[in-house]
Amino acid sequence: MKVGTDGVLLGAWAGRSDGERANRWLGLKESLRMLDIGTGTGLLALMLAQRFPEALIDAVELEPASFRQASQNVSQSPWPDRIQVIEADFLRWEGRGCYHLIICNPPYFRHSLRAPVEARRLARHDDQLPLDRLIAKSAGLLCKNGYLALSIPHERISEVVALAAKSGLALSRLLRIRATPRSAIKRVLVQLGVQSGIVKSDELCIRDHAGAELSASYHELTDAFYL
Numbered sequence: 001m002k003v004g005t006d007g008v009l010l011g012a013w014a015g016r017s018d019g020e021r022a023n024r025w026l027g028l029k030e031s032l033r034m035l036d037i038g039t040g041t042g043l044l045a046l047m048l049a050q051r052f053p054e055a056l057i058d059a060v061e062l063e064p065a066s067f068r069q070a071s072q073n074v075s076q077s078p079w080p081d082r083i084q085v086i087e088a089d090f091l092r093w094e095g096r097g098c099y100h101l102i103i104c105n106p107p108y109f110r111h112s113l114r115a116p117v118e119a120r121r122l123a124r125h126d127d128q129l130p131l132d133r134l135i136a137k138s139a140g141l142l143c144k145n146g147y148l149a150l151s152i153p154h155e156r157i158s159e160v161v162a163l164a165a166k167s168g169l170a171l172s173r174l175l176r177i178r179a180t181p182r183s184a185i186k187r188v189l190v191q192l193g194v195q196s197g198i199v200k201s202d203e204l205c206i207r208d209h210a211g212a213e214l215s216a217s218y219h220e221l222t223d224a225f226y227l
Contacts, residue, residue, distance in 0.1 A: 003041060006105055008225060009177065010044065010150075010151045012047065012225060013175055014101060014103045015103075015149065025100050028100075032054050033098070034057045035057070035103070036058070036104070037060055037129075037134070037138070038090065038107075039059035041069055042069070044104075045057050049077070049078075049083055058099075059085045059086065060088050061085065061086070062090070067085060067087040090129065091133055091134075091137055095140075098141060100143050102138045102148045103148075104138070104151075105151045106129055131156070136166070138167075142194055145194070146193070147193045148191070148192045148193075149189065153187065157174075160190060170196035170197075171190060171191070172199060172200070173190070173191035174188060174201045175201075175203070177189065177203075180206070180207050180208065205218070206218050
């Protein structure tokens with residue numbers, strides 16, 4: 001799977017504080033630890049390493065070719081000493097302690113035609129990593145002040161909130177995404193935490209009214225990751 005807009009937005013948004021001038025985990029006595037589930041090319045793990053210079057990151061990938069590609073990308077990055085790429089099935093993996101941020105751009109197709117290439121099927125269809133098991137397993141790996149950040153279809157928000165509640169998690173932040181100001185909302189970024197509170201909800205348009213140019217909001221959130 002190639003790098004896509006969903007992944008770039010999630011990697012830039014997850015775990016942010018107001019204006020990202022303050023780190024929500026400052027003052028930790030232990031190391032700041034993060035987990036990227038289904039890392040693919042390693043995109044999200046690399047973005048987290050860039051955003052959080054103090055973080056140690058585990059990146060789990062099931063598919064062998066993707067694992068090799070992520071490993072190569074990490075080795076050629078500025079942060080190979082802070083990212084550990086692990087070849088494993090997340091649902092069978094025991095984890096390595098608790099995490100302050102878990103991030104995943106999960107497969108979300110449930111009933112559509114299966115992709116003919118196995119690697120692409122694993123990345124797109126949720127039969128290998130269904131949301132209920134993903135959320136439950138992640139909840140058990142979160143530190144008490146940790147968050148789980150996901151990119152999901154808009155129509156599955158209620159389902160995700162209900163599944164999260166069963167695992168002791170509550171919605172803390174939400175970003176609704178439109179392609180243009182006139183487009184329907186199709187994708188949502190959600191952040192779930194162990195501690196409940198006021199939900200911060202925002203909206204972002206990827207492109208301007210004409211759809212020709214990327215919006216100022218998109219640039220503001222993601223510019224640090226583009227050459």
